[in-house]
Amino acid sequence: MRMDIVREVPRLKPRPADGHKGTFGKVCIVAGSVGMAGAAALAGRAALRSGAGLVRVATARSALPTVAALEPCYTTIALPEDSAGRISGKAIGVILDAASQNDALAIGPGLGTSAGLRSVVGTLVQQDGLRLVIDGDGLNNLSRLPDWPGKHRAEVVLTPHPGEMKRLWSGLFREALPSDRQEAAGRMAQATGSVVAFKGAGTVVTDGRRAYVNSTGNPGMGTAGSGDVLTGIITALMGQGLACFEATVLGVYIHGAAGDIAADACGQISLTATDIIEALPEAFRKSHKRI
Ligand SMILES: NC(=O)C1=CN([C@@H]2O[C@H](COP(=O)(O)OP(=O)(O)OC[C@H]3O[C@@H](n4cnc5c(N)ncnc54)[C@H](O)[C@@H]3O)[C@@H](O)[C@H]2O)[C@@H](O)CC1
Numbered sequence: 001m002r003m004d005i006v007r008e009v010p011r012l013k014p015r016p017a018d019g020h021k022g023t024f025g026k027v028c029i030v031a032g033s034v035g036m037a038g039a040a041a042l043a044g045r046a047a048l049r050s051g052a053g054l055v056r057v058a059t060a061r062s063a064l065p066t067v068a069a070l071e072p073c074y075t076t077i078a079l080p081e082d083s084a085g086r087i088s089g090k091a092i093g094v095i096l097d098a099a100s101q102n103d104a105l106a107i108g109p110g111l112g113t114s115a116g117l118r119s120v121v122g123t124l125v126q127q128d129g130l131r132l133v134i135d136g137d138g139l140n141n142l143s144r145l146p147d148w149p150g151k152h153r154a155e156v157v158l159t160p161h162p163g164e165m166k167r168l169w170s171g172l173f174r175e176a177l178p179s180d181r182q183e184a185a186g187r188m189a190q191a192t193g194s195v196v197a198f199k200g201a202g203t204v205v206t207d208g209r210r211a212y213v214n215s216t217g218n219p220g221m222g223t224a225g226s227g228d229v230l231t232g233i234i235t236a237l238m239g240q241g242l243a244c245f246e247a248t249v250l251g252v253y254i255h256g257a258a259g260d261i262a263a264d265a266c267g268q269i270s271l272t273a274t275d276i277i278e279a280l281p282e283a284f285r286k287s288h289k290r291i
């Protein structure tokens with residue numbers, strides 16, 4: 001598969017002196033469940049550290065007090081839940097309202113999987129004009145909807161790790177997942193009309209026409225919640241007006257750069273997803289000088 005290789009990492013425009021929180025994007029992150037409140041908080045905090053003017057985290061009602069207590073700077077939206085403490089299918093009305101009131105929406109970190117969540121994700125991909133990042137269990141729910149690419153109208157970014165990629169792939173193709181990561185990501189992007197960030201060492205970002213292979217990051221980032229942080233970063237960059245491909249390239253680059261700064265400070269063995277968030281300010285400052 002021939003794709004143009006992108007070597008330049010996009011950048012955010014300097015902030016206008018009279019900018020305010022409305023200028024820098026409102027984003028909503030639909031995430032978390034009882035037992036995985038942390039995933040929602042990590043994505044929300046990462047979005048704040050990545051410049052979103054307003055961050056709203058929409059989560060299952062029972063998980064909300066924990067999610068809210070983990071970070072004072074985002075607001076929260078309580079969603080109807082099922083008996084297992086996962087967001088239920090009845091939440092779709094509130095989520096569609098949030099979609100219409102925000103510049104970008106993410107769904108997935110820590111959701112769990114269920115028929116209700118499948119219908120929520122399936123409805124979101126059909127929303128014309130919605131800018132949507134799908135990660136984690138958002139992808140696991142999506143992979144059980146084999147006909148979704150034919151119906152989708154939203155601008156979609158998919159951020160699978162290799163396990164999620166396998167599930168997504170087997171829902172769409174008969175043949176095995178190609179071992180060439182660029183080939184796999186490129187075909188997934190073309191078949192679904194989405195931007196794909198196929199995560200792992202050397203994350204590949206592609207829209208099926210262009211491909212970027214990331215050089216930042218380290219094995220210390222193989223730690224729980226690291227991908228949830230990436231979701232928050234990309235969503236915030238989309239909220240600030242970057243197109244899906246550009247936001248994903250910059251997001252993947254900054255996430256890896258923050259992981260490298262964090263590994264310098266605390267070593268790859270002890271690195272946690274929280275350390276990646278704490279390193280985002282330095283990663284953004286350095287990238288503005290270097291890129
Ligand atoms: N604090 C929290 O609340 C956390 C919640 N999380 C959520 O937990 C849910 C399930 O996600 P998980 O990823 O844990 O479970 P999955 O079952 O989706 O994936 C785990 C498996 O994926 C494969 N895999 C992942 N990265 C790989 C790589 N680089 N190379 C090869 N294989 C790889 C491995 O087989 C691994 O066992 C998601 O919604 C996620 O957002 C996790 O992010 C962990 C932290």
Ligand SMILES: Nc1ncnc2c1ncn2[C@@H]1O[C@H](COP(=O)(O)OP(=O)(O)O)[C@@H](O)[C@H]1O
Pocket residue numbers: 136161199200201202203216217218219220221222223224225226227228229230255256
């Ligand atoms: N060896 C590595 N080199 C560079 N980046 C890595 C490496 N291992 C993991 N990462 C990055 O860490 C993140 C892990 O995400 P993911 O597997 O979704 O974690 P989680 O589901 O726990 O949030 C991805 O962005 C991935 O690219």
